Amino acid sequence: MASDVSDNAFVEFDRVQKSYDGEVLVVKDLNLQIGKGEFVTMLGPSGSGKTTCLMMLAGFETATNGDIRLAGRPINNIPPHKRGIGMVFQNYALFPHMTVGENLSFPLEVRGLDKTAREEKVKRALEMVQMGEFINRRPAQLSGGQQQRIALARALVFEPELVLMDEPLGALDKQLREHMQFEIKHLHERLGITVVYVTHDQSEALTMSDRVAVFDDGRIQQLAPPADLYERPENSFVAQFIGENNKLDGVVEGFEGDEVIVRLADGETCRANPVKCGDVGSETLISIRPERVWIEGKTTPNTTEAQVLELIYLGDHVRCRLQVHGNDEFIVKVPNSAGHKHLVVGETAKVSWDAQDARALDPL
Amino acid sequence: MKKILILTTALAGFAYAANAEEVVTVMSWGGAYTKSQVEAYHKPFTAATGIKVISVDADNPATPIKAQVEAGNVTIDVADVEFSDAVRLCDEGLLEPIDASMLPPAPDGTPAIKDFIDGAIQDCAVANIVWSTVVAYNSDNVKGTPTSIADFFDTKKFPGKRGLRKSAKATLEMALEADGVPASEVYSVLNTPEGVDRAFAKLDTIKDDIVWWEAGAQPPQLLADGEVVMSTAYNGRIFNAAISEGQPLVVLWDGQILDFDLFVIPKGAPNKDNAMKFISFATDTQRLADQASWISYGPARKSSSALVGKYIDGKTDMAPHMPTAPANMSNALVNNFEFWVDHDAELNERFNAWLAS
């Protein structure tokens, strides 16, 4: 999908920069194309610039430099009320002095729709989120989840092609949040709208999005579908930020075919996949996902001795903390299935991984 | 500890006893006027008798008297009040009667009753000064020289704002005088509905040019600021502003309205005997004459006139600044207290209504 987006992007950030105080750039050279009907999530720690990007898109902040285009049209100078973009706010921003019905009717009123058309659309939007009977309630009389649905319905009632969501599920408890993730995903698929979603919760980003843009330090560190992001992080920040990750520090010693030989801190070598490491002699960081490590069983060029430090029983699998190449925090997940060896704390075991799964990245 | 407690209690008790015997509280109008009384009466009285005088000020000392007597909590022994208030408070039984025979005779032996100006001794009040409401002007700001009360009401000849006391009393009399009513007939004219209409009609002619004042300190200030070019005022206040502060203020004696200030003793005064002693001391011939050297109000005793000397600056002769000086009396009106106790409410009501319309 990523390849065909650049040709007919629906939303496009073109070398966008943003500074609030004239001293620090909050957003540094942002380039992002989003296709029509796509669900793109901006994921990153707080202060990474993701919310600023969303606010620039909505029109509440102006870009200091660069263009933002919507359907090919630059929108930098279009005021927010003329952009026709739906938005769900973090705190929902439901108007407290209006009923649910009035809240939904508001965007239609300012667009000059007549009463019957308004009522029809409001009714449909409420039914879409299964809130039909709450039309006469005030926001304060609704639970958090109900308010969330109303906020969603209000963002959709005037049928925008683009909907922005700013951490919309942040205030909900875990169970409700997971449920709403599915509902939003289903609405997106059913209505065919384009969604730009901001969150700092990686599991939310991975479950819902077509593509995820990982933000850090005002830049997109990696833009990729969820599976790619997890399986093939392009730099150590993404590897660290998404999922669990074992790190081994070392120096590049040489290249052999499509593999790199890295001299680790404890003096031994390791073969790895040179994703983003420098030339011979430069420092690197090898990233290995815990589930890509075997204990005993298979032997690879990267097989080494490990001491078992701690075992945590988690039902379906056992989390083992090992000492590998001098790293005390090396985690391996051992499935709790037939045929697997039961480890004992203190014993020494053999661990192995494929050179392809050990990604040599930029040092932190 | 216990010893100290007993000691302090004893001291407090002693101080209280001393207070109860040796104090008299006198309430007056404040400013230069109270100062003149402190210098001429209070200090010599304390020196002569050892009784301490506590001086208290009020906007109008008659007001707290009513409140205190009705509440049964009188703290004032002597108050300095206006004529109509003295009569009214006396009639309402709020004052102690004053025995005129207790007052000291004149130096030549004339009994007090004969030595005081007519009306200066009442059932419950003894006058100390004669003051007057006069017209004053700022000679720097007024174009020409006003000579009569009629000029005050003539804004064509003498353009500029006028200051007037926000009260029917004195204002209505002056309006009639300016309209050509001789001083001797003012009250008989004002006693008729037509006369009242005539006074208000005269006031109407300058209504838009009037700045109203309420406290006696205001007119000298308004005149000095140039906020008004002419104003009614209490003659003593103008004298003080002109002589001691050097303001270019001039008193126009034509049409002045004379009034008394009187000493009264509120009913139930805590130091009634001291109060009586104070009043007879303060109203003797010399004391009254002495006060005149601090402020230009006339003594209420005939025998004091001859003793009036110079102002405290040592060079201003006080006699021509007295409201009672013969030259100033040519067209003077004496305030008719009886008229005002009868018509105060009615005329002030109409006056307020006229103001508001």
Next chain:
Amino acid sequence: MSENVPADPHVAIVTTAGGVEDGALTISDGTPLKRALARAQSHARRKAFLLVLPLLAFIILTFVVPIFQMLYRSVDSPNFHDNMPNMVAWFAQNPSGTEPDETAFTALVEDLKLLKKNRKAGLVGTRINYELPGSRSLFTKGARKAAKLEPPYKEALLKIDPKWSDPKLWQVMRSAASPYTFNFYLAAVDRTRDADGKIVRVNENRRIYLKLFGRTLVLSLLITFMTFILAYPIAHLLATLPLRKSNLLMILVLLPFWTSLLVRTTSWMVLLQSQGVLNDAMVALGIVSDDHRIQMMYNKIGTVVAMTHILLPFMVLPLYSVMRTINPSYVRAARNLGATSWTAFRRIYFPQTVPGIAAGALLVFILAVGYYITPALVGGADGQLISNLIAFHMTGSLNWSMAAALAALLLGGILVLYWLYDKLVGIDNLKLG
């Protein structure tokens, strides 16, 4: 799904209450639950009451009692009733409209002698004078001469003053014979009784109180409106600025609070008077000529300007505290939903500030209605409010009953307005912070 169940607290309360009302519930030792609960809570309630007690006593002593005293004084009229026993008896025996005969005048002369003896002539005269101007001296003169009068008394009294036969005088005396009167209230609404006891309006040139009540109402509304217009933008600015800057600005807003009322009022006088700073500046700039300086003081303009300034913080503070709580995302949401910035303000922001406006307006209006020092100093003739006349009757004419009647009417008027306000805005909609 949990979020689909409406969170209705009332449901829970009803269930519990039903359980208690059955009367079957007891605690382990057999005591009914209700009584056990009351016993357990009585200690806490007693403690709460003791904590409130000092304030309660203070308010009763300094607020409730004086108000009732004032209301009582406005109808209390003991002077004639207590000091003229013979006249009171005669009025009791003879119905209204009876021509005063020799017995009446005999009673009158007996009472005048009593007045002389007790020195109460002024008191009674003042009471009659309130309703029939010019009759005070009738009583003081009459009392002085009563001892020497010979029967027939009617003739003798009329010889002193023919006014003694005035039917209006007798009507006034009859109404004053009752220890209670509503005539002060009549006077407070520019009404009086004629010789037949009928209620009529007073002579046109003495009508003032209704006019001043009206002016007080109009000026107070104007001042409330002015404070609202001025306070709204500044409160909005305060609420949206970062806390450090807004604190500094807030100090500037509160500065007038820390300055004496008199100082503030006199500084307005310095600024606004015709020889004042503002006029001097305008003359210097050639906007007005020296002979036509604008009169901004000693009239309504002065009263409105000075009072608006003095009462401004009372509008800013409630507005600020309400605006502070309004999340900026509401306006953003409205803009995002397609509203222009004006529509977003009108439909979304403004309605949410209404509780603050309501609180500020009520505060400013009630304070303005009772204001007295500022209009007295800068109001001149036509900037006076009803409270200035109350003060006049308290300190000038010493007619405290009239002052009490006016104050009671003012209090009643405010209560009526408060009730109307409650109907229109809803007192529970107020937010002071």
